Amino acid sequence: MDNLQIALVGAGVMGRQHIEVIARSSAARLCAIADPGPETEALADGLGVACFADPDALLERVRPDAVIVANPNALHVTTALQCVERGIPVLLEKPVATDLAQVRQLVDACERTRVPVLVGHHRRHNPLIVRARQLLDEQALGRLTTVTAMWQLQKPDSYYDAPWRRGPGAGLLLTNLIHDLDLLRYLCGEVRQVQAFLDNGVRGFDNEDSAAVILRFENGAVGSLTASDAVAAPWSWELDAGENPVYPRQFDQPCYLLAGTHGALSLPQLQRWQYVQPGDGWHQPLLRHSEPIPAGDALSRQFDHFLAVVRGEAAPLIDAADAGRTLALVEAIERAAQTGSTYEPERL
Ligand SMILES: NC(=O)c1ccc[n+]([C@@H]2O[C@H](COP(=O)([O-])OP(=O)(O)OC[C@H]3O[C@@H](n4cnc5c(N)ncnc54)[C@H](O)[C@@H]3O)[C@@H](O)[C@H]2O)c1
Structure with a gap:
């Protein structure tokens, strides 16, 4: 082989x-x-x-x-x-x-x-995410409490020239936010409940151009994900993480902010905030520490992992059931937005 x-x-x-x-x-x-x-x-x-x-x-x-x-x-x-x-x-x-x-x-x-089937949520293979997951596993933030995620950028109008992109089911939730939701699951744990608003007011197509999602995680953390593909804004994994050179990078802008009882982390910058002493609070300086940014291309690392899976040396980092739980989260958000009610993702 x-x-x-x-x-x-x-x-x-x-x-x-x-x-x-x-x-x-x-x-x-x-x-x-x-x-x-x-x-x-x-x-x-x-x-x-x-x-x-x-x-x-x-x-x-x-x-x-x-x-x-x-x-x-x-x-x-x-x-x-x-x-x-x-x-x-x-x-x-x-x-x-x-x-x-x-x-x-x-x-x-x-x-x-x-x-084995490995599903291509390639961002999980990005070294930035590998390091973030390590920090969370090591309890570097203490008890994870709030999660703030953003996916706010401008797609050019020509993106919507293809008619299927303007129809139901091809909106930003399934096309783009599925990546962010997969990372939130991977970093912060399973989601217990969601509430959501989806809106098409800017572009007026048959699918959403903006979204606001509220998440409650099984570990007790709460979070939000706000998104639009029709805003001149710099807060999205695509623009901030530099994974794909077709998107000019915004080096200093975060798209995920994770906060816990002992510290906070911004991504993709991998900046951490902590107090010097346990028990310190807003009257003491909050210290910022920049983690070294690890190098490595997510798609190449995903492919190397796939070869290890093919050789029988590794189990898929994300298999069909795991990716199915991300899809279940997307479906719960759609239902929550349609009904105005709180939804739980279906179990797989
Ligand atoms: N991981 C990521 O970040 C990422 C980014 C973009 C797209 N995707 C995914 O990749 C897939 C393809 O997206 P895309 O943007 O390349 O779309 P695309 O339309 O550019 O490419 C799809 C290709 O599939 C071909 N095709 C159609 N019917 C086929 C069939 N029966 N058998 C074989 N090929 C067939 C089409 O001719 C076309 O070349 C989608 O599932 C999309 O969600 C993933």
């Missing part, structure tokens, strides 16, 4: 990022692409790999060691099941599925076949 043969299903914007990541790896190579789009053949020719319109034909003919699935959301589970039933491990883009019934189907198949 020295040079793993990786196939890609779905060679759009995200699939092409995966192609670049594979090209940088010395432990794996791309062997085939499946995508019915008109540009696939030229892309595959340029890369010198086999090309198929249909993933099933690829799986039958090429028999790769592993598959990366980056096709449209509604096809995720069907494609992942085609791989899992053939014993082929999968890196499946987020969201894991479009509803929880599909997630359960995939979880059952993974358990029955013992074939």
Whole structure:
């Protein structure tokens, strides 16, 4: 298993990022692409790999060691099941599925076949998040009490030229906030209850352009997530964390503020605040400490982890059930906003 043969299903914007990541790896190579789009053949020719319109034909003919699935959301589970039933491990883009019934189907198949699926919530692999999680595990903040998350930026109007992006189900909650909600679960623990407002007042499309969510975590912490993709503002993981160079970075602006009884942490800057003595309070200076910012690319680290999963050396950092709990949180927020009531995410 020295040079793993990786196939890609779905060679759009995200699939092409995966192609670049594979090209940088010395432990794996791309062997085939499946995508019915008109540009696939030229892309595959340029890369010198086999090309198929249909993933099933690829799986039958090429028999790769592993598959990366980056096709449209509604096809995720069907494609992942085609791989899992053939014993082929999968890196499946987020969201894991479009509803929880599909997630359960995939979880059952993974358990029955013992074939692993890693879901592409790649931010969990970012070294900044790895360090933040370590600090929280070490109780560096004491009892986590409040969580303030922001996702506030401006998408260009041209983003909405594609009609499907203006329709129900393609709003920022499932497309973008699912990443933030996954990180909040990963860092702060499971969410017990949510309340939410979703609004489309700025763009006027059939999906939300702004959101305000209130969260109560199982560990007792409370939090908020405010979001809009129609504001000229610098507070979002995309602009602040520098993960993707297509978004000019705002180095000094945070998007997550976590506060506990012994300290506070801002992300992605990894700045910590603490008093010198236990029992000190607002009359004493609150000291700020900047953690060294660890280097490393989240997508490459995710891919290296996936190779370890394929070799049987690691369990997926985020499997279908775990990603399903993030989807359940998204669904609870949608229901809370529709009804005006408090909702609990469905259990998986
Ligand atoms: N992890 C991230 O940060 C991130 C970012 C962007 C997109 N994504 C996810 O990646 C996936 C793809 O998004 P995108 O932005 O690349 O979309 P896209 O529209 O650019 O690409 C989708 C590709 O899938 C192809 N496709 C359609 N039907 C297919 C089929 N039956 N079999 C194989 N391929 C098929 C299309 O031709 C297209 O090339 C989505 O699930 C999205 O949520 C993840």
